[in-house]
Amino acid sequence: MGSGELELNLWAVAAILLVGLATFSLGFRSSRQASTTQDFLVARRTVRSRRNAAAVSGEYLSAASFLGVAGLVFKDGADALWYPIGFTGGYLALMLFVAAPLRRSGAYTLPDFCEARLGSPGLRQLSTAFVVFIGILYLVPQFQGAGLTVHQILPSVPSWVGAALVAVLVIVNVFGGGMRAVTVVQAFQYWLKLFAIAAPTFVLCVIFVGQGGVAGVDRAVGLSEPLPPRFPADATVTVETDVQLRTEEGLLLRARGWVDGAPVDSIVYWGKGVHAVEEGTELWFTAGSPTPVVDRAPTDNASWLRPVNGSDDLFTTYSLIIALFLGTMGLPHVLVRFYTNPDGRAARRTTLHVLLLLGLFYIFPVLIGALSRIYVPELLVSGRTDAAVLALPMKIAPNLTGEILGAITAAGAFAAFLSTSSGLVVSVAGVLSTDVLKGRIRDFRFGAALAGSVPLALALVLRPGDISLTVGLSFALAASTFCPVLLLGIWWRKITWVGAVAGMLVGGVLVLVSLVITTVSGYTGNWAPEFLQQPALVTVPVAFLVVVVTSKATQGRIPPDTNRIRMRMHAPDRLGFIRDRDIARFGTAEERTRLANGRHRR
Structure with a gap:
């Protein structure tokens, strides 16, 4: 290890420690204001739209966004561009069809919405199970990404150290203040992540243009050449x-x-x-040797620049589009943030701001992915393309500039793990505390400890894969379970709880079977068909069809208060029909009296 690499490690370690300290400090200060169950669940529903948008964006920009998108663009090229498009575009559907009615429903968790709309405790229990499973499935790659980051910076430190560090920080913050604490933390971490990826990308692009090619090779190696990527140095x-x-x-x-x-x-x-x-x-x-790449990835730059290279790719692409566009509105840690808005109008305004913030962020991982194919092709050999964001700065600028840029990207990656993990742990802990336990503050804290420790154990046992691919299955599961229930529950009067249960079970089981087959295949020779990695093109339409057909066959199960609930979801906010169910269950006597008298606190 050379002195430059040692200095990089020290810079990056210092940056990660600063992020961890800032996260803990903000969470600790905010937690002192959290004293009721409503503070822990929905931050008393008083979060303003702009702060909430930054918090939603900070929570949503996970390891899949900060590391995974650049890694997939690096490896798969044009086909991977659907990830940033889908991650952002999903909020358009959320804004148009779900955000405002969901907030007006008065629910405080996704299972609570299912029960409020369809009046079935059994459906609520099933929803609880899927919320927990989606949360765990999404948390595992966050912890694995944290381990990858620490191991990339300090090769002598095992990966489990980074995963454990993130898990402990997240549990401590959520344990202390719940939603009220993590809202401030996540809003701060969005702006930190934006700076941590935008500033290095800008500097690296300037250096690349200034060099006019790759230093150390007798000729420039550009992405437009129909050749395999080549090593710029030994x-x-x-x-x-x-x-x-x-x-x-x-x-x-x-x-x-x-x-x-x-x-x-x-x-x-x-x-x-x-x-x-x-x-x-x-x-x-x-130097100059062609780079072997992981099987099934584009082997030359011409293929890398060309989208959809076969029938399997076409199926996977359409399946990915459906999963990302519809899965966003079914992610529990995303939806729980809209319960914190004062009313439906603020929820819709929050979503519009999120679209702008996400669109700005995703410009930069795409650029890093393209530069990585030129400067760090060795990651194509090891299959660790998710490390491109962390490895690129020292390859382009192997000096103090590269060390500082590498430290900044490491800090941003660590912030990504912390913010997304915090939102996931809050959503899972809220559901566990209200649907499995008695809904007290100590129940929420126990749920937070459980929601953080179980995914950590799985992250240490399971073999890491492409982070975005793992997260993509989480989107497929959300799109195949909660999306049909949400859309039809909000916009179709004739949905029944029997249809909702049938659709969730069929869609969820199909995705889980695909997940199990893909996981087993990864350990036994990668024999599974590639389309099983992203099955949403089949599972989502099947789930919708099952909900509709089963509901049509069970029209006697339509809840008697359907018209009243639907009027509450679609009536303008100023009419005051919102009834916050967290107040009815956990509020003070004064708040319950005000709710009974029809006065909604804004």
């Missing part, structure tokens, strides 16, 4: 998990370990095709 790659590498050109390299099922410690020649490399193998490449 590179050593240690393969950390078994991997299948494909090359379109013959190349000489030195290898030590196991390649194609045989031990090797010498110069080897790889012909065109796929080569199996086992965990722990070291590979040495010379």
